[in-house]
Amino acid sequence: AQKVTQAQTEISVVEKEDVTLDCVYETRDTTYYLFWYKQPPSGELVFLIRRNSFDEQNEISGRYSWNFQKSTSSFNFTITASQVVDSAVYFCALSGLNTGNQFYFGTGTSLTVIP
Amino acid sequence: EAQVTQNPRYLITVTGKKLTVTCSQNMNHEYMSWYRQDPGLGLRQIYYSMNVEVTDKGDVPEGYKVSRKEKRNFPLILESPSPNQTSLYFCASSPAGGLYNEQFFGPGTRLTVL
Numbered sequence: 017a018q019k020v021t022q023a024q025t026e027i028s029v030v031e032k033e034d035v036t037l038d039c040v041y042e043t044r045d046t047t048y049y050l051f052w053y054k055q056p057p058s059g060e061l062v063f064l065i066r067r068n069s070f071d072e073q074n075e076i077s078g079r080y081s082w083n084f085q086k087s088t089s090s091f092n093f094t095i096t097a098s099q100v101v102d103s104a105v106y107f108c109a110l111s112g113l114n115t116g117n118q119f120y121f122g123t124g125t126s127l128t129v130i131p
Numbered sequence: 132e133a134q135v136t137q138n139p140r141y142l143i144t145v146t147g148k149k150l151t152v153t154c155s156q157n158m159n160h161e162y163m164s165w166y167r168q169d170p171g172l173g174l175r176q177i178y179y180s181m182n183v184e185v186t187d188k189g190d191v192p193e194g195y196k197v198s199r200k201e202k203r204n205f206p207l208i209l210e211s212p213s214p215n216q217t218s219l220y221f222c223a224s225s226p227a228g229g230l231y232n233e234q235f236f237g238p239g240t241r242l243t244v245l
Binding site: 022025049051059060061063066068107109111112113116117118119120121122123124 | 162171172173187190230233236
């Protein structure tokens, strides 16, 4: 079965602090894809990153970085020097080659950055 | 402008009254999908479509129907809505090979069933 767990329901940090959002996944597929999406208070869903199961390189994009570790089935997201505009709900998602073209989302982590 | 549009954005209806939520994309994407978002449950996939006339069930298809007669449109039909279908609904699309591509989401439709 495919499953994504985001154990942190809500996180609050003070502006400029670093914060890590956890994502743990379960899959029987050997080929799979992991995603992060952001949902700001305005409600739209915005794609942040995609990673395939064969690429364990960490990725950095400005203040955002992602740590993919197959050994622990985790795909964690770190925001460095958080800003108020980072306040949003963040979703981790999974799709697998052998489980059709379905997507499985986690329950989301609501991040509040306090000025 | 490349986008996914949904209509209506807000809808209040009563139990049993059939309704359709439309979804249209102008990016010539092959993959389209419907999700519902509920507090504490995240997004759950209802149905998806790999191409015209090809649709498949997601995790929570009960009570919903879809059709894909044209590439750009993917309407969600609730034949007999019930209060447990009160939710925020998102339509999404992505290029061929939806499995590994980013999805582009519509603005959402907030549905209340009384």
